[in-house]
Amino acid sequence: MRRRPGIGGLQTAAAARDQYRLLGENVAKIRTDMMKEQLSTFRSQLEDFARKHKNDIRKNPAFRSQFHEMCAKVGVDPLASNKGFWAELLGIGDFYYELGVQIVDICLATRPLNGGLINLQELCNLLRQRRKSDRGVVSEDDCLRAISKLKVLGSGFEVISVGKKKLVRSVPTELNKDHNEILELAQGQGFVTVDQVERRLSWTSGRAIDALDTLLDDGLAMIDDGHKDGKRRYWFPCVSPISSLTGTDSL
Amino acid sequence: MQKLREFKLPNFFNYPPYFTLQPVRDTREKQIQLWKELIIDYCKTQKIFVIGIEDEFPLFTNTVIERSLTHEAREAFLSALVSEGRAEWMDKGRRKCLIFWHRIQDWADILLQFAKDNGLEDGVVTIEEIRFGTESQGTELQGIDRTILNRALKLLEQKGKLVVFKGTSTDDEGIKFSV
Structure with missing residues (x-):
């Protein structure tokens, strides 16, 4: 802008600035x-x-999972907060908080049986049994x-993959x-022996016994000396859930 | 193994390691807990009062998974019941164990209820009648173990709720309620 002298020039400049x-x-x-x-x-x-498919979201686990995927794509996390329209609309936050509480409950209740490691599948089954009166399915x-x-919560809940299974x-x-x-080896039969571990994993006997002892101490394994062949078997309740055993129901 | 079909066994009964006494304390405690409950439940539904540790007790063996409890494990489970007052060794050698699926106190209450139900608050009844009489048929007192019954009677006698009097033979030993 060409500089113009005088009061008039200053005023014009100020007016122009205002206008800009x-x-x-x-x-x-x-824009906003x-x-x-x-x-x-x-x-x-x-x-x-969401309103239109409210029932589907609530009742159909496959649909729910797709809905979550869609939300994730557009950067919305319906679980981020329990307030806001998702919670009000769907109660979807509550649904997962409830599941969370029940999962903690089941994990604590079964801990003495499995040492705190549980098969995801078994966890789901127990969860379903527990919620059987409840509407909808849990996937x-x-x-x-x-x-x-x-x-x-930092309480150490974690999903780990062992072989094909999730624990x-x-x-x-x-x-x-x-x-x-x-x-992973135990997933085949539900148990391992020291021999098997040495042979299949090509370990020294010290290494196998050491690892098995640790698992035993952690409550993740149970010993079984009752088989005919006299070899001690190490069973892992987390890979062969007790609730899915088949055997005698009655004497 | 007569009339045992209706008893529903817990899942752990089919899991082999539960037949070996576990070396790790926490695991063993849980194992003993489960077995204790199973033994009490079973004795209660089957009306079993005495378990012989070397006997072929149906719970001690699972033929389907080919496992049998060792002597050590049997003794550990029964001892756990004894220490809780739910059972008692009948001999020093710990070969026979008396199971209280009701505690003595509860048996005493059942006896008092029996007296009330049959209008015996002030009446006389023989031990034989309590164990095998028509009044006790279908009640939990039917066929009650003699030792357990005596314990419960003694407890009630101490409380002054009844008097036991001896007859000419053990058969006509009787009691007089004073509830």
């Missing part, structure tokens, strides 16, 4: 308005969708989601690689 500012504000306002409008449209669409995906929320750990014991390999 006004224009700038206008543009910004229009547009954004707000888009957001509210999006939100109302999402709400509409493994729901369990995993609820457990991931429990992590916030839920509710005790702070760290499983090292040796222990993991033994658990």
